[in-house]
Amino acid sequence: MMIESFNMEDTYNLGIQLGEQAMAGEVYCLLGDLGTGKTVFTQGFAKGLGITEAVNSPTFTIIQEYEEGRLPFYHFDVYRIEDIEEMYELGYEDYFYGNGVCLIEWSNLIEEILPEAPTVITLEKDLEKGFDYRKITVESGK
Ligand SMILES: Nc1ncnc2c1ncn2[C@@H]1O[C@H](COP(=O)(O)OP(=O)(O)OP(=O)(O)O)[C@@H](O)[C@H]1O
Numbered sequence: 001m002m003i004e005s006f007n008m009e010d011t012y013n014l015g016i017q018l019g020e021q022a023m024a025g026e027v028y029c030l031l032g033d034l035g036t037g038k039t040v041f042t043q044g045f046a047k048g049l050g051i052t053e054a055v056n057s058p059t060f061t062i063i064q065e066y067e068e069g070r071l072p073f074y075h076f077d078v079y080r081i082e083d084i085e086e087m088y089e090l091g092y093e094d095y096f097y098g099n100g101v102c103l104i105e106w107s108n109l110i111e112e113i114l115p116e117a118p119t120v121i122t123l124e125k126d127l128e129k130g131f132d133y134r135k136i137t138v139e140s141g142k
């Protein structure tokens, strides 16, 4: 499906909606250039899972875990990854194939280890439609 977002709240609300529907074992891949709203979406998604704690993209940690919601939530931001080895070191398989929900910002940087059939969410700007406009595509893996 394709959704048009006209401001930050639209993107946040889409995140809430998908977070409410998320199921154990699912992996969500977030694609989009810098500043397209991946983290805004993630914040809504966490809210939809029932997480009240603040969610941000940590600068020097690849993964942030949240246990307070309806399901364990594993937020990856792999923007700063330099070697795929870093994913093995943090034991990514336990997360990807576990019973929580994984969401990965910049998943294109770790393509070789992504599980089969993730849900892929792509955020794109279109400046002709305004500075805050985002086209968001959600492709369900199933
Ligand atoms: N429609 C929109 N949806 C989401 N964010 C928007 C929208 N319009 C404007 N913004 C602004 O764009 C910025 C998106 O920032 P965000 O950190 O979520 O991007 P990001 O894709 O995670 O970037 P990065 O790759 O650096 O992590 C925020 O400052 C937000 O206020």
Ligand SMILES: [Mg+2]
Pocket: 038, 039, 057, 077, 105
């Ligand atoms: Mg981000």
